[in-house]
Amino acid sequence: MSKELVFGHQKPDTDTIAAAMAYSYYQNQLGYETEAVALGEPNDETTFALKAFDLAAPRVIKTAANEVDSVMLVDHNEPQQSVADIDQVAVSHVIDHHRINGFNTAAPLYMNVRPYGCVSTVLYEMFNEKHIAIPADLAGMMLSAIISDTLLLKSPTTTDHDKEAVEGLAKLAGVDYEEYGLQMLKAGTNLAAKSDNDIVDGDAKSFEMGDLTLRIGQVNTVDLADVFARQADLEKAMQALMDANGYDTFVLIVTNILNSDSDLLILGKDAAKVAQAFGKELAANNRINLPGVVSRKKQVVPPLTAAFA
Known part of the structure; x- marks a missing residue:
């Protein structure tokens, strides 16, 4: 089985980074050989979360076809949001929570798209369905993603699935999600140093x-x-x-x-x-x-x- 890269959309946010890390780990437990990568550097909010759970950011790639023949997409499916040479690789898996638009493949693939507030919520349920344990640090990143995408469960995109995932992931990560979440969101609003x-x-x-x-x-x-x-x-x-x-x-x-x-x-x-x-x-x-x-x-x-x- 050839190695595949797992990545989210350009201009990565916390959910894109966390989802790539989580889905790569998930697939590796199932016997795939994958690597989580990113299509850009993490923002301030994501950097805060990575430091909080002592995790390294995925490496950044510009193109994929020079490394692999097949990729797995998380948190997006629209080609213009993906890697520059998405048309030169096969897409084997898509895990998303957005609309499907402008996406097609030459061969069948695995897709799991659920109308939740965050793709990390979809992944949380997938881990549970396969009875795959989520490490504490990865649970922290997935928790951070849901907090980010739902604005601490205040966004209208929030579903009961997101709320259940936050409760479960917070226990695994060993944090008070409300206290931690507010700190993380505020870290992402420090705009004075941004261009x-x-x-x-x-x-x-x-x-x-x-x-x-x-x-x-x-x-x-x-x-x-x-x-x-x-x-x-x-x-x-x-x-x-x-x-x-x-x-x-x-x-x-x-x-x-x-x-x-x-x-x-x-x-x-x-x-x-x-x-x-x-x-x-x-x-x-x-x-x-x-x-x-x-x-x-x-x-x-x-x-x-x-x-x-």
Whole structure:
């Protein structure tokens, strides 16, 4: 059996890193030869989690076909979010919690896609179904992933499955998930040292909607004013990324993790239509306010997909 690489999407977040590590471990227990890798460096939040559980970050790759013939995908399936040469390797497995879009293979594969708040929750159930014990440090990373994706179980994407997984993983990791989770989330909101490009594109994904390409980034904070004090420079970074990559529209979701509200900063073609998708008018400062909106996957992408269909 040939070695396979396991990885998540570009601009990796905590769930992508944790899921790659967890699924690689899971598959190795079943007799596969796999290695967890990443398509970028871990962000501040993920680095905090890795240090908390004394784990090393997966190595970063740019391409896969130079190493393996087959790969396993976690936390994504859309080709534009994957490794640059995804079309040159076979995909044998996909574990995800997102929509299926633009994905096809030449041969049958194993897919497990469940509508949960976090792919690490899917993996937690898979470990239990196969009666594979989860090591304490890996449980800590999976716990961190669910806390991150569900904003400490406050996001509307949160399901009962996520809540059960958090309880179980916290016991395995030996931590108080509420205390630890708040510390981890705050570690990810330290934006003062981040570049403008890191803020707008550090957790961004591209989406094909109609005949347009929308780039949607998200950044968490404990004070929206801290982010928008830099708005002019953030807009320059967004415009530069649109010019360099051919994005039609760039949407930056700025989320306050303390009150679960977001402001959207919108630039590019049909920016007004983006605002209209949420029943709003685009303000002169290129922003709209969306109280209670924290989830890109469930609360932002669906109305935009409908608006641009």
